[in-house]
Amino acid sequence: MERILKRVTDATMRGGAAMLAAVAILAVAAFDASAAQPQPWQLGMQEHVTPVGHKIDQLHDILLVIITLISLFVLALLVYVCIRFKRSNNPTPSKTTHHTWLEVAWTGIPALILVFIGLYSFPLLYFGDKAIDPDMTVKVESHQWYWNYTYPDEEITFDSYLIPDEDIKDGQTRLLDVDNRLVVPVGAKVQILVNTYDVMHSFFVPALAVQVYGTPGRINETWFQVDKPGVYYGQCNQICGIDHSRMPIVVHAMEQAEYDAWLVTAKEQFAMNPGATKVASVAD
């Protein structure tokens, strides 16, 4: 008996150690998620780095508590009903078909729960909807199958293509890295205007808590204000044709000075319609 007990205790200890190791691996994975791309065995969301993202985290935490309580309550009811009203415990079933107050309660209480959730979710919807007093604007145009980014105030525009597998260098991520990244300064409120050149696409960057459809004939708006320098990966997440999986989004948030330096080279490299500028200067 003692030997069996010891074996069981040993097995439990081993199980516990394995569990701890698993938790440690998951914790490391969660920490790595600040690299802002999906991680193997990742649980939960990527770390958010924008005001909208932080509010989404809060809403998520509230919802997690609510759904856990509801699930436990329903489970408890089911277990109670299964035991209390099984045939041996309840040979003559009640013929009750209506119970006014019970029906008022099971309609009213869930409605109140939804109103409570709405107190958090509706303001969040409006908060993420439009940039109030943005510091800069980027027009995002989706194409089959690449992105075009335009900074109207800086008069630059450029395409952003996936780096093919054969050209991937060390430190780049296959199927996620692009030739030209969308560069923004940390702390700036960036208004994003999304439209499409052809079919529907979707501008989706999880760490920035941004997902907007590019819809033909419409300009959709969103915004973000990145609070941490880094490289944030996203993908088109509206099925848009054969190369849907080959139009990733890379947002590089850098400090203002670094961004200003980038802007200088970008203006040389990506000037909007440079011919027109030259003609204008000749006319002066």
Ligand SMILES: [Cu+2]
């Ligand atoms: Cu697409």
